[in-house]
Amino acid sequence: MKTAKQKAFLALKISGMMLLLGIALAFAFRNALLEKIIHRIDTKLDRDYQCRLTIQKAEFHGLTELEFQHIALVPKQADTLVRIEGLKTKVTFWKLLIGDIQLGKLEINKGYIQLVKTKNGSNFDAFLRSKKDPSENAEVNYAKLLNRITSRLMNLVPTDMSVKGFAFRINDQGHKVVFDFQQLALENKKLNTRIQVTSEDFSQQWSISGFADPRDRKADLDFYNPDKDTVKIPYLDKKWNLKTGFKSIHFNLENLTMRSGELHIDGYSSIKNLFVNHPKIAGKDVTVQSARFDYHWVVASRAIALDSTSTLQLNRIQCNPYLSYTHDTDKIYALKLSIPKMKAQDFIASLPNGLFRHFEGMEAQGNFSYALHFAYNNHKPNEVVFESKLRPENLKITQYGEADLNKINSEFVYRAVDKGILQRPIVVGNSNPYFTPLSAISPYLQKCVLTSEDPSFFNHRGFINEAFKQSIVKNIRTKKFSRGASTISMQLVKNVFLTREKTLSRKLEEILLVYILENNHISTKERMLEVYFNIIEWGPNVYGIGEASRFYFQKSPGDLNLNECLFLATIIPKPKGFMYRFDANHELKLFAKQQETFLTKLMLRRNVLTANDTIGNFPLTISGPAASFLKQKTINTIENDSLSTDEFEF
Template sequence: MRTTRQKVFLGLKISGVLLLLGLVLLFVFRGSLLSKVIDRIDAKMQRDYQCRFQVAKAEFQGLSDLEFQHITLVPNQADTLVRIDNLKTSVNFWKLLTGDIQLGKLDINRGYIQLVKTKNGSNFKAFLRSKKEPKETAEVNYAKLLNRLTSNLLDLVPTDMQVKGFAVKLDDMGHKVVFDFNQLALSDKKLNTLIKVTSEGFSQQWAVTGFADPRDRKADLEFFNPKSDTIRLPYLDQKFQLKTGFQSIHFNLENLAMDSGELHINGYSSIRGLVVNHPKIASKDVVIQNARFDYRWVVGSRFLALDSTSTLQLNDIKCKPYVAYTNEEDKIYALKLAIPKMKAQDFINSLPTGLFRHFEGMEAQGHFSYALHFEYNNHKPKDLIFESKLQPEGLKITKYGEADLNKINGEFTYRAIDKGIPQRPIVVGPSNPNFTPLTEISPYLQKCVLTSEDPSFFNHRGFIGEAFKQSIAKNIKTKKFARGASTISMQLVKNVFLTREKTLSRKLEEILLVYILENNRISTKERMLEVYFNVIEWGPNVYGIGEAAQFYFQKRPAELNLNECLFLATIVPKPKGFMYRFDGEQQLKSFARQQSDFLTRLMLRRKLLTETDTIGNFPLTISGAAQQYLKQKIVPAVVNDSLNTEEFDF
């Protein structure tokens, strides 16, 4: 009778024999198994993606090495998507037994991937369709999901690779770009790649070199032009009007690992000589000489965050960012940004060239620090947190750049820019007979405009925190830029010192100039309001309240009655379309009357008006040159009949 020990040994022997037999059978029938795998892939491609997957020849070389000849993936009635003349690879046998694929080496000789889009469709559209899968009752664990995806992806990156004569081709409605991999070699964890990029009237060599270890999840790579020229990115110009390029990019991944149920991703990226040009960004090239991002990402079961130990550097500007997204009972979005104490002049010198052109040449003394805190809960939008604090220390502007804020205190010439075209010059000062001091502007008009445009103008320092919060909450809710938070200070800076172009550059300059104007007390609030009334557009080629009072009512600004002031206040957001507020009898349409009534009730409620002010208020009559526009009006414009009197600009 066998002992327990003997039974164990016998079981191990039987298991060993069965395993050996399985390996022998696998070795003997590996060719037929490979053919069946290819057939299954072809069937899946035809069923799910309407493509034919064909391999002219496929065979094992040893137990784990494979060689394929003439691989093609061709969508039905479309251009070939993939073609590879010769491919040799090896797979990790033990990984293969568990159902995973981990490539050891890869050799590719001649072939291409081409993405073609025409007016009749594309050869890759089938692969973009989302597959409808049954909803899982269990919540997705972000850390485990991302770890699994990155593991599977990195397993497909071979530890040794040689690619020759392989190309990636793009053809988007005739816009063609070809990336020829003249050389791609990964050996002993060292990567060397040389890519020839050709497009319409464009040809460049790109190189990628450095360290890459897909099994240990580490990399240190540099992307550059071997001729020391700026790398230009083709296709984006023709497709998106985006011209961009850079001298080099450095990417480092030092850690990608699970720790206590959380996925940690650490490393850094840097870029030199970044150049960007787009009509929505700025009117000129935007240049960033040096930028670096040291990142520490943490992914948990139901959250992901950029840790506050991360750093972002733009030239000499260093900041500590924190970004987090939590998806539990509520979805919470959080952002914190801190700029430690730095010299004001270093900040000015570090601003991207072309993005802040009105600041070029500006000089400053002192230091400052900055902190931003934003948090939004999708179930509690009214509790949105938006705190922006700049702490100056001896901050003083000693020399202005193109935007000389001091000119607002004296007589100056103003020229509006309309669709990029300078308009006639307007002198803002006593030498202009239409210039109107604030004391000679009807108090009704001042109250009406302040109520509709900026009720807290005399109390804030350029910005209204609560308006910003409401604007952000509404924009997030509607998933579009539905509302802004422009103050009279911001409108004044935009009109007098900047342009009306709707670019990121103009908006950023506007914010910084408003802060300087208001917090350095360069001008009084009364003078700012006086200039505002004398420069803003009130109608077609009508600038300043002096011209407006004559244009509409043949009066001086001090003589305007309440109804006339209500009308002028409601057309400030869209003055050129004033005529569409009237019907064929030259009477205000219903929506325009309702806006005036709403504004009146609001001022009565805020005790800016009394019931006595509304007694004896004469009907609105257009008697000036504006009457000709009412007579010539033929096609009515689409207007907003909403009672909302708050109009916001980009």
């Protein structure tokens, strides 16, 4: 009778023999199996992506070497997507047995991948459509998923590679660019790549070189122009009017490992002499001499975070960012940003050239630190967290750049910009007969405008955190910038010191200039409000309250009654359309009356007005030159009686 040890040995021997037999059979029928695999892949591509895969020759050489000739992937009724003349590779046999493809060596001789888009569609449309399996568990483990994806991608990168005469082409409705890989070699973990980039009016060589180890998940690469010129990115200027480039990029991946159920990704990236040009960013090139990002990403089962040990450096500005996204019961987004104590002048000198044009030439003394905290829960939007704290230390502006904030304290010339056209000059000072000191402006008008535009003007330092919170909530809900959080201080800086262009540059400059104006006590609140009342638009070619009070009511600003002040305050958002607030009898329409009633009740509730203030007010009468606009509107309405005046309401 056989012992247990003998039985185990026999079972092991049988298993070994079966394995050897399986390997022998696989070896004997490997080319037939390969044909079946290719046929199965072709069937799937045809079914799921409406593409045909053809391979003129496919065969094994030995147990692990594969050779393919004349490979083509062609979508139905579209241009060829992939064509390769010759391809040789080695696969790890044991990995292949368990269905895990790991490439050891790869040779590609001539071929291309091309993305073609016409007005009727593209040759890659089918691959962009979502094919989500409804049976998939919605509770995806982010760490495991990303680790699986990166593992498969890394396994597909061969340890030795030689590519010659292979091109990547883009043809987007006539906008063409070709990336011709003249050399792509990976040997002994050293990568050398030479790419000829060509478009309609552009030709340049790129090079990528350095250390690459796909099996150990490590890389240290440089991306540059071998002719020591600026690397310019084609196609983006034709597609999105974006011009950009750089001197060099360094990329380092130091660690990509799973630990305790979390995926950790560590490394750094740096860039030299980056330039960006887009009309939505700034009016000219924005350049960054040096930037570096040291990152430590942590991916958990239901969360992704950029750890606060990460650092971001922009010239001499260094900060510690923290980002996180958690998707459990709720979706929670969080951002923290801290700038440790630094010299104010180093900060100014490190700002990207072209992005802060009005700061060029500015000099400052002292130090500061900064901290930002933002958190948003999609199921608790009203509990949004927004905290922005700048801590100055003997901070003082010793010399201004193009935006000289001191000019607000003396007489100056203001010129509005309407649809890109510079308007007539307005003198803000006593030499202008329409200039009105704050003390000569009706207190009712001051109360109405402050209540509707900026109730806490005399208490805040340029910004209202609560308004920012509500703005963020609404913008997230609508998925667009549908609401701002502008204060009178911000409107003043935008109009007096900056252009009216709608760019990222102007908005960033506005925020910094408002802080400097409000926190360095450059001007009093009273003077700021006085300037505001004397420059804002109050009608067609009507600027300042001195012109407005006469244009509408043939009065001086100090003689305006409450009803007239309510009217002037409610037309500030759209002053040129004031005439559409009136009906054919020159009386306020219902919506306009409701706006004024709401504003009145709000001021009564806040004790800005008393009940006695509302007694003895006469009906609103437009008696100045503005009356001619009402008459013209009435004539136009009669002549076009098929057009309802309600269409002009706002």
